[in-house]
Amino acid sequence: MQHPVSPPIGLTAANYADRIGFAQLTRRAFEGVDLHPLRDQLVARIAAGTALAGEGLDLSLITQLLGDKDRGLAIQSEVLAFHQLFRTPSAAPKSGLRLLALAADIDMGGNTPIDFLLEGSDVELLTLYVIKGVGLPETLPEHDVAIVVASDSEECREALALIEGAAPHWPRPLLNRPDRIGNLDRDKLYRLLMDVPGLDIPATIHATRAQLSDLAQARIACEDIAGELHFPMIARPRGSHAGVGLAKLDDAAALAAYLAERKEQDFFVARFVDYVSPDGLYRKYRLAMVDGKPYACHMAIADRWDIWYLNAYMAFSEEKRAEEAVFMRDFDHAFGERHRNAIEEMSRRVGLDYFIVDCAENANGELLVFEADNTAVVHNMDSPVVFPYKPPQMRKIFSAFTAMLLRHAKTGAESAA
Incomplete structure (x- = not known):
């Protein structure tokens, strides 16, 4: 049940499911450990009806790490439909501070991988997934401090809005407030920082495929999209990460070739800044x-x-x-x-x-x-x-x-x- 936006928000004993967690599983993959046996073991437990919720969430992550993002997300959504609170135990023999992380139902790169930051500490990590149709529980699990780990992506908008509604009445300190995470949007960050002395940040501008097609065919000029835009420019599909679809476009012909290779309808463009060092690197x-x-x-x-x-x-x-x-x-x-x-x-x-x-x-x-x-x-x-x-x-x-x-x-x- 979604919590109404009014005080008080109560606290209760945590009904969590234990999981291996993002950091441990990612480390195993990074070090070349074959995750297939663990995946098969968890699949067998699910088929037998003996798997716990935390094991289901671990299976979702393993599936993504093995390259099947869509299947991994489907498993995650199935698990989160009946359980939203998970614990990643601390490495210490006795847990100290309890941290509540507020996450969204998104791929493995969409929430802060906070358990990496807790390595070697006695912090016990609870992760509460705030999802559509469920929202926040009427009473929150007991914790000492909370942090929002959902990203500024479109997929996280509803989760951030739900948390923001409850934020003024949160019973414990709440870090990375959801209204501020929106500042990290590529197009918003420029407006926030554009006049900071000693800082250079190119304007990131939303452009539709139609606008860029017109530009490629010389029906409009760069300044018709934005005053500071010019060739060479950087382009990327809106919502892309990790360099997917990122390209430097030197002229209209390069832009036309780029659009011919992409199917997306919305892009971010920005002026190219050549930050090469004197040694050419x-x-x-x-x-x-x-x-x-x-x-x-x-x-x-x-x-x-x-x-x-x-x-x-x-x-x-x-x-x-x-x-x-x-x-x-x-x-x-x-x-x-x-x-x-x-x-x-x-x-x-x-x-x-x-x-x-x-x-x-x-x-x-x-x-x-x-x-x-x-x-x-x-x-x-x-x-x-x-x-x-x-x-x-x-x-x-x-x-x-x-x-x-x-x-x-x-x-x-x-x-x-």
Whole structure:
């Protein structure tokens, strides 16, 4: 039953189902463990009618990790139709703080993979899926602090609206408030940050296939779509992630060829910023913003502009890894200090307790922001032999995240006393 938007919201003992969880299963896949035997075991339990709800949710994730997204989502929806609360136990012998994560029924990349951030802590994670037709329960499971982990995608709109309606009367501290997650939309983020001194963020503009077709055929000009738009431009299908459909278009002919290869009706376009370094390489950075403070997550170096960590092949270059290690080691008094004012103002305007920023430096030395996201993976799965500088940095981020939770939980307890 959906909870009415009125106080009070009660708390009750948690009726959860245990699960292996996102972090453990993803780590197994990342390390090359064959997940087929576990999948087959869970399928057999479901066929025999002996599977528990948490096992069904784990099967959904395993199926997605094995490449069958549609089937995995179908399993997830079937499970969530009769059970919405799940526990990922802490690694500690005795659990400490209890965190309630508010999630949406979406694919495995659509909610913050928060259990990675809790690695090594005594935090017990409860995940409550807020889904259409069910909404929030009349009484919430007992918890010390809550955080919204649903993304800013269209599929999460209803879940975010339900949480937002209840947010003013939430009985415990609520982090990453749902009304602020909408700030991360590609087209909204530009309007929020466009006048921050020392920060460069190209306008991300929604364009229909019809508009782009007219542009490709010279029936309209770039400025007819948006004043600052010009060739070369970046295009991507609206709602796409991880570089799917991303392309640099140098002229109208390239745009026509791009449209011929795509079936989507809606796109995001933006002016292309050539952020190449003097040595001819591109450097892209990922920052984690935790409680208003930036932390270095990774640095990708490649000879291509459309760079992310996997296609930079950092594991195969000792020279690149050495530069990334220096970036992490010196971050606070180098990159972080150079862009301190811009980062602080960005964090203030976005208003989230935790989010991720993918960025670079433009030719003028400004912070070039590509996107901000609350669901990007921040993990400690890379080989400590190949990347010995990463585990200490990841543990630093995880400690900051846990400290943030504890601070808010303490404040909430003091307020309730």
